[in-house]
Amino acid sequence: MDFGPDRWRLYRLAAREAGRAMRESTVWSLSGLSSAPLPTRLLFAPQDLRTADPTVATDIYSGFFAFSGRAITTSGRSPFAFTPPSRAWGEALYGFGWLRHLRAAGTALAQANARSLVDEFVTSKLGDKRLACETQVTARRLMSFISQSPLILEGADHAFYQRFLKILGQHVRTLERQLRAGALPYQQLMAAVALCYAGLCCEGLDRSLKRASRLLARELDRQILADGGHASRNPRLIVELLFDLLPLRQMFASREVDTPEALLHAIDRMLPMVRLFRHGDGTLSHFNGMGVTAADHLATLLTYDDMRSQPIHHAPHSGYERLEAGRTLLVADVGAPPPRPLSWEAGAGCLSFEFSSATQRIVVNCGSPRHAAGPIIQASRSTVAHSTASINDVSSCQIVDKKGNWLERRVAGWLLRRVGPVVIAGPERVAAERSEREHAQMLSASHDGYRPRFGLTHERRWLLAPKGNVLEGEDIFWGEGAAQNAQAIIRFHLAPGIKASLAQGGRVVMLVLPNREAWQFSALPVEAHLEDSVFLATPDGMRRTEQIVLAIRPSEMPSVRWRFERLARTFDPNQPQEQGPELI
Template identity: 50%
Template structure:
C-alpha cells in the first residue's frame, strides 16, 4: 500500500505512528525504562524504512523528469498497433468452466447463479486478484471459438460497467498492471468481430486504467509489484496509438527500476527466485514488442534479460523445480520451459551469486544451493524469509533436503510460519527466527510485514580441498538477542557421494561466553523421501523413489524425526518429515553431520510389449 498520494495526510499519520513506536510503544525495555540495544536497532530500522519509502516515492514523482510519469497525458487511442505475445499457456477446459458460470481461482470455486462474476463477494483476496487480473482470458483464447470470444467480451463489458465488490483489489497497482497486460495480449481475440460500441468502450476503459496506473505506479510496493506496473505502462505505450510521451517516460522509469532491482549477477533485489520467472514471462514479450514496432529495445531491458537467464539455471534442481527461498513456491514447469527456450547460451549455471546472496555447489549428480546473504532491503522485504544459511540438497532428479517454501493458495494462513527460520533447513536458536518482522498494529496496514532486524554481516568463503568443494558462511542474526554468531560449513565430495556439514556457535566477542540457550538444527525432507530409523540413535536411512539410499549421521547428538510440511508442493501443502538435532549452545557449540550415499539408483528395465 502506498504511503504518499500527493497530500500530507497519509504521511503525517505514518509519522505519528512512528513517533509512538520510537517512544517504545509495543517493544521490550530493559529494567528502569532504558530501551534495549535490540529494540533501539529495530526502531532505527523502522525509521529508515519510512525515510526510504518516502524518498523513493518523491524521487519517482519528481526526479529528473521533464514531465513526471504520473502526469504524462494518455489520450484514448484510435486503435491498437500491436498485440503482444502471451507466454503463459491457456487451457480450453477452463474456458468451458467459465462459460458454464463456474470460476475456479486460487483453490476456490464460485458459481454465478444469475449474477455477474463481479457482483460476487470474493471468497479470498487471492481469488479477487486472479479475477481482476484477467489472466484467465488466455483460457478463453485457447478455446478459440465464437462462443468463447463472445463470452470474453461479455465479461470484459461487465467489468467496464462495474468492477463490483472487490474495487479495492482491482485498483491495486499490481492487479491493474496484470489486467492491462492481459487485455493487450488478448486484444486480437477480444476485438475480432466486435461491434463499434464495444470497441470504443474497450479503448476508453483501457486508457482510463492506464491513466490510473501511471499515477499509482510510484506507490506500488517495492519489488515485483512496482516493476510489473512500469512494465504494463511500457506495453501500453507500445501497443496503444498516440502515446509517444507515455512510452518515453515509462521507458525511462523501466530502465531505472531494472537497473536497481535486477542485481549484477542477475538475481532480484527481493531475493525471491520466483520473481525471475514471473518477470521474464513479461519482459521477453516486451522485448519482442519493441521489435514489432521497429524500435530498439532499451539497453537496460536487454541487459536485465541477459543477466537473469543464467540465474534460472542457478536455482533449478535436477527435477526442474526451483529452490524454496524468500517466497518461492511451486515451480510451474511449463512456464519455466517456455522461458528457457529463449535462452540461446544454455550454459552451465554460475556457482557464485554474491550480489543475490546465494551459493551453489555441483559434484556430478549432486547439487546444493545455500542462502548466504542478508535479507533484502527493508523496503523490498515484504515477502522475505529468515533463512540465512539454509540450504537445499538434491541428487540427480531427486530432491532430498528442502525448505518449506510457500503455498500457491491460502498464503496468508501460512505466511508467518513459512517466513520463520524454523521452516528452513538451518539452525534455530531458542525457537527464535534470525530476522524480526514488523507485526501487528496500524503500522502493518501501511508497511505490510517487512523485516526490521536481521543478519547484517554474512561472510562467505569458497574453495576446493582434498577432492571436495568447500563452502563456509557465517551470520550475525542472533548477535543482538543471544550474543552469538552462527557459522556453517559444507563439504561436497567431487565423487558425488557425500555431503559433510558443520555448525558452529561462537560468541560475538572472542572472550565472551555462549548463552545457555537451546538450538535446533533442522533438515526438512522432500515428501518423496522415506525415513527409516536404525538402532543407532544418531543415524537414519533415507530412501528415494529411484531406489537410491542415503544415510544421515550426526555422531554427537541424538537424532529426532519430526513431522514437517512441504508448503510449495504441487496441489497444495503435503506432509513430510524433518531430521532435527537439538542441544544447548554452551554445551555443544560444534555439531557435525553427514549425508552419505549407501546405494546407487536402481535402473528399471524398459517394459516390453506382450505378444498376442
C-alpha cells in the same frame, strides 16, 4: 510475543509510509488537472508465453471461477460483484490473466464471453475496489487486455472497440498517476512494463512510451542484480518477470524502436540465474517466497534461452551458491534479507540449503504454499521452516505481523495494508566464501541474525565430495556473552516420499529415496531425532514428511558435524563406496 527492541524500526517504517500516503493523497487530489492522451488504435498484440488450458474456458462460461485454491459459483451474477474469498483470488480475477484460457478455446462463444466480462468489470460495483486498483493489479490487467485483445475484439462492433481503447487509456492514466504518487519499487517496475506494452502496441502513446522506457531502464538497473537475481531474492519473481520481459523485447524489435540496453542485459543475466535454482527434477529451489514450480511454464521459458546458458554457481549479489558434483546438487542461501520494500515474501532462512541427487530431492525447505491462510504463510517464512539452525525456535528475521501491545498491533495492521508483511530486522552481516580442496567443493558462510538477542553468530560449512556421494557439514555457534539458556536447533527437512529410520541409537538415520537410492545421515557428537514436518510447495496444499533434528547448547557444545553419504544407487550392500575428504 511483541516486537521487543525492533518496535522502533516498526515505528520508523510507519512514519516513512505515512509520508508516502500524504504524497499519494496530494497527487490524487491534483489528478483532475492533468490528462493523458487516449490511444487511437491498436497496432498489434504481444504473445502471452504462459501456457493455457481451454477447459478453464468452459468453467468460466458456466460461472465457476477457481483461482489460487478458492472458487466461487456466480449463479448468473457478475464475478466482480463478489467479495474476493482471498487476496490471491482477487488479484487473479482482477488481473485478467485467465483470458488466455478463453483465447485457447478459440470459439466464438469464448470471444463473446471475454467481451462481456470486460464490460462487466468496467460497469460493476467491484467487491474489492481497493485491491482492483492497486498498482501491480492494474498493471497486470493492462498487459492482459493488450495481450488478449485479438480475443476480446474479434467480432466486436466499432462502439465496443472505441470503448476498449478508452479503457486502455484510463489504465495508462491511472498507472502514471500512481507512479507520480510514489509506488513501491516492484510496483514501479510492473507499471513501467505495462506502460511499455501500451506504448508499443497502441498508436498515440509515444510520449508515454518514452517516459515508460526511461523508468523501465532505471528500475531494471536497480532491481535486476549483476548476477541476474531480483533484489527481492525471490526465484519466482525472476520467472514471472521473464514472462513479461521476453515479449517486451520482441515488441521493441517489431516496432523498430530502440530497445533499452537495460532490458537486453537484464534478460541475458536472468536466464542463467533461473538455472542456478533448478534441480534435476526440473523444479526450482524453495527460497524467499518460491513455492510450486509450474514445470510447463519453466520449460517454455527456457526455450527462449538462445545461448542455452549453463547455470551460474556463484551469485554473490543475490546471496546464493550452487555446489554440483556427479549427480548431486546443493543450492544454499547465503545472503542477507532483501531491502525492506521488496521483502514482503522473504523468509528467515539464512544458511538454509536444498540438496538433491539426480531427479530426487533429499533436503528441502518447506516452501511457500500456493493456497493457504495467513498463519500458514507466516509459518512458512519462519526459520524453523527452513533447513538451517534456529536459536530457541526464534526466527532470525522480524517480520511485520499483528502482535505486541495495542499500539504495535494498530501500527502493524496499517503497515500490512500498505506494504505487506515486510522484514523489519534480520541478519546484517552475512559472509560467504567458496574454495576447493582435493577437487572437493567447499562453502563456508555465517550470519549475525541472533547476535542482538542471544549474542551468537551462526556459521555453517559444507563440503561436497568430487563424485557427489558425500556431503559433509558443520554448524558452529560463537560469540562473546552468549546467552546461557540458548539452544541451537538444526533442522533438515526431508523431501516427501523419503523413508527415514533411526539406527545405532540415533547416531545414524537411514534414508531410502523413492528412486531406490539409499543414503545415510550421521552426526557427531550428538544424536539425531526424527520429527514430523510438512512440505508446503505442492499444487494440492501440503504433504506430510519428516525432518532430522539436532539440538545443542552453544554454551556447552559450540559445534556439531553432520554427514550425508550415498550408500548405493540400489539395495546392493556389496557395492564399494568412495570416501570423500574430511571437512576441516
